[in-house]
Amino acid sequence: AAGVGLVGSSAYAQDALTPNSKSDIESYNNFYEFGTGKEDPARNAGKLDTSNWTIAVDGLVDNPGEYSLNDLIGGLTVEERIYRFRCVEAWSMVVPWNGIELADILDRVGVQSSAKYVAFETVVQPENMIGVQRNVIPFPYVEGLRLDEARHPLTIMATGIYGEPMANQNGAPIRLVVPWKYGFKSIKSIVRISLVDEQPPSTWNLINAREYGFYSNVNPNVSHPRWSQATERKIGGGLFAARQDTLMFNGYDEVAGLYEGMDLATFY
Amino acid sequence: MIVDRINRATRRVPAWPIYIVAVAIAGFQFYQGLTGALGPEPINALEREYGELALKLLIAGLVITPLRTFTGVNLIKYRRAIGLSAFFFATAHLAVWAFLDVRAWSRVIEEIIKRPYVTIGMAAFVLLIPLAVTSNKASIRAMGANWRKLHKLTYPAVLLGGIHYVWLVKGWPAEPFIYLAVIIALLAVRFKPFRFQRARA
Numbered sequence: 001a002a003g004v005g006l007v008g009s010s011a012y013a014q015d016a017l018t019p020n021s022k023s024d025i026e027s028y029n030n031f032y033e034f035g036t037g038k039e040d041p042a043r044n045a046g047k048l049d050t051s052n053w054t055i056a057v058d059g060l061v062d063n064p065g066e067y068s069l070n071d072l073i074g075g076l077t078v079e080e081r082i083y084r085f086r087c088v089e090a091w092s093m094v095v096p097w098n099g100i101e102l103a104d105i106l107d108r109v110g111v112q113s114s115a116k117y118v119a120f121e122t123v124v125q126p127e128n129m130i131g132v133q134r135n136v137i138p139f140p141y142v143e144g145l146r147l148d149e150a151r152h153p154l155t156i157m158a159t160g161i162y163g164e165p166m167a168n169q170n171g172a173p174i175r176l177v178v179p180w181k182y183g184f185k186s187i188k189s190i191v192r193i194s195l196v197d198e199q200p201p202s203t204w205n206l207i208n209a210r211e212y213g214f215y216s217n218v219n220p221n222v223s224h225p226r227w228s229q230a231t232e233r234k235i236g237g238g239l240f241a242a243r244q245d246t247l248m249f250n251g252y253d254e255v256a257g258l259y260e261g262m263d264l265a266t267f268y
Numbered sequence: 269m270i271v272d273r274i275n276r277a278t279r280r281v282p283a284w285p286i287y288i289v290a291v292a293i294a295g296f297q298f299y300q301g302l303t304g305a306l307g308p309e310p311i312n313a314l315e316r317e318y319g320e321l322a323l324k325l326l327i328a329g330l331v332i333t334p335l336r337t338f339t340g341v342n343l344i345k346y347r348r349a350i351g352l353s354a355f356f357f358a359t360a361h362l363a364v365w366a367f368l369d370v371r372a373w374s375r376v377i378e379e380i381i382k383r384p385y386v387t388i389g390m391a392a393f394v395l396l397i398p399l400a401v402t403s404n405k406a407s408i409r410a411m412g413a414n415w416r417k418l419h420k421l422t423y424p425a426v427l428l429g430g431i432h433y434v435w436l437v438k439g440w441p442a443e444p445f446i447y448l449a450v451i452i453a454l455l456a457v458r459f460k461p462f463r464f465q466r467a468r469a
Contacts, residue, residue, distance in 0.1 A: 020308075021308075023308070024308040027307060027308060028307060028308045028309055032439060036437075036438075036439060036441035037441075038307065038309070039307060089438070091309060091312070134442070135440075136439050136440055136441060137439045137440065207439065226383060226384070226385060226435070226436065227383060227436075228379070228382075228383075233309070233311065233312075233369075235308045235309050236308045236309075238302070238304075238310060239298075239301045239302055239310045239311060239314070239368060240368065241311070242371060243369075243370075243371070
């Protein structure tokens with residue numbers, strides 16, 4: 001598939017991190033379109049049809065249109081990024097993603113100066129998605145980033161894991177990865193990218209605004225209303241694995257400047 | 269009659285194997301957690317398995333009386349074993365949470381105080397303790413009518429258990445809401461007005 005393969009390793013690849021096994025990464029997922037159980041996506045996502053994938057790019061862009069994957073990312077630099085992945089449910093993984101900086105894609109489509117946010121939308125294939133049939137949350141799943149967050153070099157659009165095309169349950173064929181935010185911000189199986197001038201809706205914020213803010217930066221000091229975010233358990237450690245402390249911005253301190261002057265307890 | 273056949277059969281089937289099966293299931297699931305059969309996050313999986321089994325058994329205990337009133341099938345001799353097995357799984361659920369998941373007394377206390385869904389779950393467990401302690405023939409004899417009164421604590425305990433489950437999930441998965449609905453229905457049939465109507469019908 002387009003965009004998979006290694007063309008150099010970035011300064012952001014964190015070799016100190018030990019990635020989870022491929023089987024951990026592919027067997028423990030939240031992808032409610034395929035069911036709410038952690039094992040449901042691995043069981044059900046095989047039905048997702050990723051052939052002839054197109055991504056609508058619209059809104060405040062110079063080159064709007066219906067892009068094929070190759071039109072959108074072909075020729076752009078694919079890098080391996082080994083990132084911590086922290087779920088809002090207080091578990092975590094380390095994933096060796098293969099992807100393209102979102103900024104490169106934004107440059108290709110030509111962002112107009114009036115754009116302030118990027119909005120994303122996940123595919124809906126009701127006939128292939130048991131969770132959509134059961135309406136477990138409103139679909140399509142939508143997410144968004146402020147433009148400066150989207151343009152940050154840590155923000156990538158991933159197409160592979162471990163140098164191979166990613167499994168459907170991980171968000172094939174292309175997904176967002178924003179490593180300093182809770183996992184649900186990293187929207188999967190994207191079919192629409194819109195450049196807009198107002199803060200776009202995001203699914204979990206629509207479901208429960210008190211529990212899930214638009215920003216959703218990993219923050220050990222701001223509890224989820226129902227559970228603590230101070231610690232996390234890394235997946236794959238077995239029955240006797242201890243929790244580890246959660247790091248501010250999931251350890252990616254270089255993004256702190258994006259939120260200067262903002263009270264992160266208010267803008268959670 | 270099928271009812272008579274079932275009731276006759278219960279005379280030959282003792283209740284004690286229920287305890288053995290309960291312990292065997294808990295042990296097998298722990299073994300599955302060790303070997304990876306519960307997936308890459310076995311602590312949470314085991315916590316959930318034990319908790320769900322506790323709820324299922326508590327619900328089974330609640331089914332026995334209405335089953336007898338509505339159908340005549342009498343499984344009352346199994347109720348103590350079912351109830352104690354439920355308590356066993358609730359204890360195992362709590363133990364996995366405290367010793368494998370949270371692992372620090374200070375944080376266990378903090379979670380019980382600060383997290384309402386934990387508080388509720390803990391309250392349900394505490395309500396079950398006197399029931400487990402008095403589930404023997406000597407207590408029944410010694411307490412007389414008070415024993416029946418005391419064991420009505422099952423009702424709030426099961427209800428709190430059901431709410432505990434619903435409170436911790438994200439979104440609208442069906443399972444916890446089905447559990448809670450079944451619990452509410454089983455408690456509702458015990459209300460006097462409902463019983464009265466049924467008697468006249």
